Amino acid sequence: MNLKVSMTLGLVALAISTVPAALGQCGMPLKAIKPAAWHPQDGAARLVRTSDDERFRREDGKSMIGMWHVVFTATTMGDAKIPATVIDNALAVWHSDHTEIMNSVRPPQDGNFCLGVWEQTDRSKYFLNHIPWYSNEFPNTNSSGIGDPAGPTQIHEWVTLGENGDSFTGTFTLVAYDLSNNVSASFAGTLTGTRVTVNTTEKELVGK
Numbered sequence: 521m522n523l524k525v526s527m528t529l530g531l532v533a534l535a536i537s538t539v540p541a542a543l544g545q546c547g548m549p550l551k552a553i554k555p556a557a558w559h560p561q562d563g564a565a566r567l568v569r570t571s572d573d574e575r576f577r578r579e580d581g582k583s584m585i586g587m588w589h590v591v592f593t594a595t596t597m598g599d600a601k602i603p604a605t606v607i608d609n610a611l612a613v614w615h616s617d618h619t620e621i622m623n624s625v626r627p628p629q630d631g632n633f634c635l636g637v638w639e640q641t642d643r644s645k646y647f648l649n650h651i652p653w654y655s656n657e658f659p660n661t662n663s664s665g666i667g668d669p670a671g672p673t674q675i676h677e678w679v680t681l682g683e684n685g686d687s688f689t690g691t692f693t694l695v696a697y698d699l700s701n702n703v704s705a706s707f708a709g710t711l712t713g714t715r716v717t718v719n720t721t722e723k724e725l726v727g728k
Contacts, residue, residue, distance in 0.1 A: 582685030584614045584638070584646050587716040589725050590622070592692060594709040607694075607707060611716065611725075614638060620648060626655075629666045636675070648677040654699075671697035671704070677711060686715040 592608040595601065612622040620636040636650030651674055657667030674697075679690030689712055696705045716725075 580685070582644075582681060584640075584679070584681055584688070585616050587611065587613045588688070588713040589716055589720075590711055590713045592694075592709065592711045594694075594707040596708045598706055604709070607709075612713075620650065622650065624652070627665070634673075644681040646677075646679050646681070648675075648679070650675040650677065669699060671699050671701060673697065679711070679713065686717075688713040 588611070590608075590610050590612050591606060592610070594605050594607045609625045610622050612620060614620050618638055620638055622634050622636070624632045624634065626632040634650060634652035636648050638646055638648040641647050651672060653672050655670055657670045673694060675692055675694045677690055677692045679688045681688045690710070692709060692711050694705075694707045695703055698704045
C-alpha cells in the first residue's frame with residue numbers, strides 16, 4: 521500500500537513539473553504578454569504607431585488625411601461657360617484607408633452625405649472618385665420640402681495639397697444622372713479646401 525501511494529504521489533509531482541514546459545512548447549509564454557505596441561530596443565521599451573499612415577505622407581509629414589472645409593465653384597455647365605457659381609459648400613473627411621465622406625450643404629431630407637475613394641498620384645497630388653448615391657432633387661419647390669427622387673452623381677476631383685499642408689486647390693467635374701441613368705446635368709470648375717482643426721470655429725467656416 522505504501523509503495524502504491526509513493527508511486528502515485530511521484531507521478532502527480534512529475535505531471536505538475538511538466539506543465540510549464542508544455543505551456544512553453546505550445547507558444548504560451550510564462551511571463552506576462554507585453555502590448556503589441558511596445559517593442560524593446562536597446563534594453564528599453566518604446567511606444568510605436570500601431571496604425572501607420574506614413575506611406576500617404578509627404579517628406580514633411582503633411583497629407584490629405586483629415587477634415588476639410590471644401591468649396592466647389594462651377595465655371596461651366598454642360599458645354600457652356602457660366603459665371604463662377606458656388607454649387608457646394610461642404611465638410612469632407614479623407615481617411616487613411618483611402619476612403620472619404622462628405623457632408624454637403626444640401627438639406628438632410630434630400631440626401632446630404634456621400635462617399636468616395638482616393639489615391640495619391642504624385643507628391644502633394646491626389647485624385648478622388650466621389651459618388652453621391654440616389655437622393656432627391658435639390659433645389660426644389662415641392663410644398664413638402666422634399667425633392668423628387670433623383671439618380672446618382674459622380675464627382676471627380678484632382679487636388680494639390682498646399683505647401684503648408686493646411687489648404688488645397690484643384691479642379692472637379694460633376695455629372696448627375698436621372699433614374700433612367702441619363703445625364704441630367706453636368707458641371708466643371710475649381711475647388712478649394714481649408715483644413716479643419718481643433719481650433720476651427722463655426723464663424724470661420726461660414727465666413728468662407
